[in-house]
Amino acid sequence: xxxxxxxxxxxxxxxxxxxxxxxxxxxxxxxxxxxxxxxxxxxxxxxxxxxxxxxxxxxxxxxxxxxxxxxxxxxxxxxxxxxxxxxxxxxxxxxxxxxxxxxxxxxxxxxxxxxxxxxxxxxxxxxxxxxxxxxxxxxxxxxxxxxxxxxxxxxxxxxxxxxxxxxxxxxxxxxxxxxxxxxxxxxxxxxxxxxxxxxxxx
Numbered sequence: 001x002x003x004x005x006x007x008x009x010x011x012x013x014x015x016x017x018x019x020x021x022x023x024x025x026x027x028x029x030x031x032x033x034x035x036x037x038x039x040x041x042x043x044x045x046x047x048x049x050x051x052x053x054x055x056x057x058x059x060x061x062x063x064x065x066x067x068x069x070x071x072x073x074x075x076x077x078x079x080x081x082x083x084x085x086x087x088x089x090x091x092x093x094x095x096x097x098x099x100x101x102x103x104x105x106x107x108x109x110x111x112x113x114x115x116x117x118x119x120x121x122x123x124x125x126x127x128x129x130x131x132x133x134x135x136x137x138x139x140x141x142x143x144x145x146x147x148x149x150x151x152x153x154x155x156x157x158x159x160x161x162x163x164x165x166x167x168x169x170x171x172x173x174x175x176x177x178x179x180x181x182x183x184x185x186x187x188x189x190x191x192x193x194x195x196x197x198x199x200x201x202x
Contacts (some may be wrong), residue, residue, distance in 0.1 A: 020187050022170030024102045031098030036081055043076060066143035073135065082120070082128045090119035095190070105190045118183055125179035126166070134159035 050056035060069050088096040094105040094113050106114060106122070114122070137155035141147045162178075169177040176186060 019175035020104050020189050022167075022175055024104060024189075025118050025170050025187055026167070027073045028096070028098035028104055031101055032085075032096050033098075035097065036084075039080070040077070060143040063144045066139055070135065070144065074132065078131050078135070081131075082123045085123040085127060086116065086119040089122065090114050090116045099187070106185055106187050109184055109186055114185060118185065122183035122185055124177055125182055126177075130159050130162040130166075133162070138159040152192055171199045 038193070051058050052110060054196060057065065060066050088099075089106045090113070092113065093100065094107055099105065106119075108114065133155050137152045137159065140152050140155070142151050142171040145151075166179070169175065174186075180186060
């Protein structure tokens with residue numbers, strides 16, 4: 001190993017990312033979900049007005065209607081929320097409003113910012129996948145194929161299992177849940193992320 005390689009290795013060790021404490025991430029998530037709850041309340045109001053005006057069905061009674069209803073819910077809820085997280089975390093500060101308030105930043109392992117595709121991947125794994133596992137089970141119970149469908153237990157078990165795993169991993173080991181590991185990201189204190197050398201990305 002040459003002098004240059006030794007210097008690079010030493011520098012890499014010196015800036016190894018330190019993941020933020022789990023409680024900070026939970027608090028930041030709580031702030032973010034206040035915003036999401038307000039958006040959900042708006043959707044609920046629009047849905048109620050739409051049903052009152054006869055623009056939306058009061059009940060879903062057919063398999064086709066149930067599939068269309070879930071697709072509509074994905075379009076107006078899951079996709080916007082996923083994109084909301086991805087937008088903020090791909091921005092230069094790499095943080096949602098909750099993370100900014102708690103002094104956190106999402107970065108790559110080398111300290112660089114997230115590119116839009118990486119941020120979208122992270123948000124999809126964190127939000128869209130568990131949400132739609134749970135939502136599919138809920139739609140199955142409410143509309144079709146019904147509450148006794150064996151698939152429901154599988155869907156709810158997977159959704160709840162992911163939730164428990166993601167929360168538990170915030171307090172264990174490197175404090176990187178599966179979505180961070182798969183996306184190659186880490187959540188750090190803002191100061192720690194700024195101390196790491198940037199290698200591009202936004």
